[in-house]
Amino acid sequence: MIIMEFILPILIILVIAKITGELFAKLRQPPIIGEMLAGVVMGPSILNLISPNVQGIDVLAELGIFFLLFLAGMQINLTCFREYSRKAIFIAIMGNNFAIAAAIAVGSIFGLDLMNTFFIAIVFSLTALPVGVQILMDLGKIESEIGKIIITAAVIDDILCMFFFAIVVSIGEGNPGTLNSMTFILLIFKIVLFLSIIYIINKLLAMNGGSPVDHIKSLIRQLTKESQFFVLILFGIFLGFVGKALEITFIIGIFYAGTIIKKSTVGDGVFSNVQNVVSSITNSFFSPILFAYLGLLLDLSLIFDPAHPFSERNIQQGIFLLTAIIFAMVGKGFGAFAGGMLSNMSWKDSAAVGIGLNARGLMGLMISGIGLKYGLIDMSVYAMLVTMCIITTFITPFGLKRALS
DSSP states (O other): OHIIIIIHHHHHHHHHHHHHHHHHHHTTSOHHHHHHHHHHHHSTTTTOOSOTTOTTHHHHHHHHHHHHHHHHHHHOOOTTHHHHHHHHHHHHHHHHHHHHHHHHHHHHHTTOOHHHHHHHHHHHHOOOHHHHHHHHHHTTOTTSHHHHHHHHHHHHHHHHHHHHHHHHHHHHHSOGGGOOHHHHHHHHHHHHHHHHHHHHHHHHHTOOSSOHHHHHHHHHHTSOHHHHHHHHHHHHHHHHHHHHHTTSOHHHHHHHHHHHOOHHHHOHHHHHHHHHHHHHHIIIIIHHHHHHHHHHHOOGGGTOOTTSTTSHHHHHHHHHHHHHHHHHHHHHHHHHHHHHHHTTOOHHHHHHHHHHTOOOHHHHHHHHHHHHHTTSSOHHHHHHHHHHHHHHHHHHHHHHHHHHO
16 A cells, blocks of 8 residues: 555656656756656646655655755855956846846736745746856866856855845745835844854864864764765754744755855865765655656646637736746846946857856756745746746757857
8 A cells, every 4th residue: 555655656756757857868958857847747737647746755855855955055166256256246146136127027017926026036046057067067168267257156146046035935934914124124134144154154164273173073074974974964954943943944054054065164075975975865866756746746737728729818828938938038148248248258258158147957946846835936937937947948058058169
């Protein structure tokens, strides 16, 4: 009974998601797109073979979010900030401002409520850092000036967006209707306090020369690989609970815990060991289940009427989808391009920056899924965000290769 109700459906989801993910990897596209499309095909949108209510899949999806955010934090590298920060910060802020303006325009045009508009703004502002890194590596531009500017701006994008995401989720978990200036100021204070705690812990871990923290790090280095993994995951859970206690949510704490764990704070060996383990269990198990689950959640029958393809409802939804995607790409791309031009970059390099920062990828899909899972966005907005993330992730490699060739 347990096998039929739990293990077998999860196994089917995992196998099909991994196969489609590998096929997309062979096509030099992010595997997560294949994994999500597998869920869309298996779910209520097309074949209706597997329900998103399969027993236990939501728990595994939660663990997938946990490990993905932890891993995403570990992959953020702040070492190139100092050299390229002036241009990158300006580009990131311009890109974010134009993306947010585009989201507000979409919300206003289509009469969306504040929470849906907030979520659209967050996902419009994001940048798929892993996609950009992979493309730059393939082109041999990862160490070039333009490559480092793109990466630095993408890191700043994601940090800013996670900051705004913390605000929106905190509002959503409370009562948005009672939000006033004092509660908003208190919320900002809690977020700043949390980031200050992160900064202090990061500074303490970076200390050397016989400090108490240095002795703790030396002790961790003497542990087995399995115990090192356990200690750092426990550290991530601790910061997750700190974030939850400050009403910033558990998952935001997990992300910032990952940003603290670096070679400079825990040592090369410990960092490599833990990153390898987290990457392995995430990419081989939790990520395929999570993104297949996000695909299962998408029910296109609630948005489009397949029996009447040219009905007024379908036309309205199609216009919303197309308009939002165009606004997302133009807003982010033009904002980053304008930031590059105002930073005295050439028009060609500015265009490369605008294209390179336009992919939304994993983080966009995950944040969209979190919004739907917790009832903060509706199905039509979720479908639009998922489609936008997939399209921008598909076209960015081709555009960036052309701009940098």
